[in-house]
Amino acid sequence: MKKLLLIAFMSSCILGFAQKEKRSFKDYFNEFHISVNHGIPFGAYNRTFFGGGLGMSHVFRADRTVGARAGLDLDFFHFWNNGGFDHFLEQTIINQHLYLTSLSIPINLRINLGEKKNLHLELGGRLGFNLYSFYEADILHSDSTNQPYFVHERHPGGPVGFAFAGVNSGLGYLIQWNEKMDFLIRPTFQLNIYDLDRLHIYTQLNLGIHLK
Incomplete structure (x- = not known):
């Protein structure tokens, strides 16, 4: 009888603990967005994208004055410029x-x-990784037998x-929809640093939802 009571007590404790620890997806991520990104050319960084x-994301302390937000962003970019003579590669590269x-x-x-x-x-800030990149351009070639000519080259990286x-x-604004969800509008200003010598500055418009 004592063993049965002990088993029943342990089972109820385990069940109660499991119920207490049960979490929903909202406990991990409570804000979702899609975005449109547009580059800002400046100075020598004339790439448009x-x-x-x-x-x-997960928003911490959304109902308090001071909070925080952390998450995961997946972004897609298309950079382009007219190009010209590349002094590092000593080549003329266009398009x-x-x-x-x-x-x-x-x-x-x-x-x-x-x-x-x-x-x-x-x-705040961000750390990121480039999952995929693809590059193409028209590169000027020359040799002793032909006039200079452009070759369109494409390669990964x-x-x-x-x-x-x-x-x-x-700067973000939440538009109340119901007791469970708000609509989100958030324009942002971003600066990414690649290889310590390449800067990409862009604006981003985020539209999404915030779960309460």
């Missing part, structure tokens, strides 16, 4: 295009404002490295 992405897919982990400090905390400011770091800031 356009792209999009999607992401999911350059780079297609890039990256995965990054953004971590942001989040300041929630307003009585309902539906306006927020974000500032490109002029950026495997890993990158970035800085991001944003």
Whole structure:
């Protein structure tokens, strides 16, 4: 009888613990977005680019003034420029295009404002990896028997490295939908650093949902 009572007690404890520890997907990720990205050329960094992405995050302390957000972002970029003479490669390269897919982990400090905390400011950074890249361009060739001519070359990889770091800031607004979900609008400003000598500055418009 004692053994049966002990087994019953242990079973109830295990069951109660399992129920207590049971978590939903919302406990891990409670914010989801899609984005449109557009590059900002400046100075020597005259590559124009356009792209999009999607992401999911966990917002900590969404109902408090000071919170945070961390997550995963998958972004797609298409860079292009007219090119010219490349002094490093000592070649004339025109019509350059780079297609890039990256995965990054953004971590942001989040300041929630307003009585309902539906306006927020974000500032933070990100670490990322380039999952896939593809490069194509017209490259000028010359030899002793022919006039200079362009050859269109395509190959995997490109002029950026495997890993990158970035800085991001944003201003977001939550539009109340019901007691379980809000709509999200968040324009952001991003700066990614590749190989310590290449900068990509761009704006990003995020549209999504926030689960309560």
